[in-house]
Amino acid sequence: MGGVTIYQVAAQAGVSPSTVSNLLNGRAGRMLPATRRRVEAAIEQLGYRPNRAARQLRTGRNQVIGLVVPSVANPFWGTFARHLEATALEAGYHVLLCNSEREPDRERRYVDELWSDGIRGVVLCSSLPDLSHLMPVVDEGLHLVAFDRTAQAGDHESLVNISLDNVLGGRIAAQHLLDLGHRRLAFVSGALGSVNRRERFRGFSDALEDAGLDPAKALVWSGGPSHRYGDLDAAGLGRTAAAELLATPEPPTAIVAVNDMCALGVCAGIRDAGLRVADDVSVIGFDDIVLADLAAPALTTIRQPLAEMAAAAFDHLRAGIDSGDPMPGQSLLMRPELVVRASTSPVR
Template sequence: MSGVTIYQVAREAGVSPSTVSNLLNGRPGRMLPQTRERVEQAIVRLGYRPNRAARQLRTGRIQVIGLVVPSVANPFWGTFARHLEGAALAEGYHVLLCNSERDPDRERGYVEELWADGIRGVVLCSSLPSLSHVLPLIERGLGLVAFDRTAQVGDPASLVNISVDNVVGAELAARHLLELGHRRLAFVSGSLRSVNRKERFRGFAAALEEYGLSTADAIVWSGGPEERYGDLDVADLGRTAARELIRDDRPPTAVLAINDMCALGVSAGIRDAGLRVGEDISVVGFDDIVLADLAAPPLTTIRQPLPQMAAAAFAHLRSRIENGDDASAGRSLLMRPELVVRASSGPAR
């Protein structure tokens, strides 16, 4: 329905127009929970769409945040975007999505455009060790949440980092394989230049050490120094890795892949060689994307609590935008991952 006004919403919900206005402008604390629910239901029934330009004039804020991800070609990022958008829409915000391919120049260009359009909050998902390429905008007041990245030396004081504990996640995955009797493990990653990938490798190494092994006893497959940094080809990278690993004089009995898309590629390469995933070679991924449970066999993986992480990212940005939180009060939030065991991992043969 077009042309619905705030007054019609108020009549439908049995409240005053000012109550509807409080909800639309991010002040739900001024009403009872049941009142808020009636107003939200009335908005949905009538198809009311608030006038963003008018709201900006009243509040001085644009109700939009930016989201810069490596690539939605990886379903992990599409799922995170959906959860972030859900959290934002529930509070009257919208999300603008950009794909950076982890290119610092491309990230800087997107963030500069978002800033120029009046957007003062951005979730940046590159996991690059340095954020110097966007530092000038942070110093000018941009609220930035770095997702899938832990705090690094040289970070600006106002930066908020939100991440799963990648070290613990990789430890859980590698320990699972070691407990199944595997002693010849491979770690397939592509480039190890990003913060999250380095941390997953640390977790892998820590689990090996716990069992009296070292990375010298394993195979670390990184694709060579020229391997691309982006996420687009990670499944092909996994398939290539599997083919090379199987031809090794001492092939691995189990593979820990840097993420689920890579793990699915590894699984395809194993099948290409006429071997069975989970029986001849076990495979474990990281992320628990929607495809993990649909794979054949279903993929053992490390689950990230994406709904909670997305809600936390939005809450930090909203607080910064609306309440003008102290720009020097940066913080880091580290969430615990979960091992999800499926049929792609089995006892060593």
């Protein structure tokens, strides 16, 4: 039904227009559950659709936030987007999704467009160490939350960083394999140019050093300095890496992959070589995407608390948007969790 107004919804529900407005604008905290159900039923029956342009003129805010991820080709980012959207919708916000492939120019174009459309908050997930390409927009008033990235020297004073403790995650992954008796370990990644990947590798190296092994002698596959991050085909990257590593004179008995999609590709490469995952080569991933538990064998991995991290990202973003002023920069670090499944086993 076209042209339905907030007053018609109020009349249908038997409430005041301000009560309907409170629900639409995320201010239903003190509303009786029965009242909320009546208003929601009236909205559904009448087919009411809020006018976003009018709401922005009335409140001075655009109830939309931006989300810039490397690529939803990796299910990890699709899951994060789902959690962030669910949290945002509860507060009356919507989410616009952009895929940047970690290219600074592309990120800047997306963020410029979002800013031009009145969007004042963005969650950025590329984990690049240098975000100077976005600072002109931040200086204009954009509220930016960097996800899966720790604070770096030269960051803007208002930047919020929310991340897993990736150093600890990399250490836990390597330690799990060391505890199983493995000593020939490999680390597989695309380019090590992002903050999260560098930190995972650092944790991996720290665990080897603590075990009396020389990290410099560990097998590290990143595809070379010109290799891209592999966000569009992480599984293919892992498969190629496994083929090359297993063809070396002293192949690894265990492999740490930078993320789960890469790990699944590594598993495929192990099978291509006529070997068995876990029995011949143990594999551990990172993220705990939904495919990890469905793989055969199921993938041992490092779990990120995505729902909590998405909620924290939105809360920080909304606080900045609501204040209308630059917020002091903050950093939030969350703890990883080892999830042991069938893709790792004691060295033979």
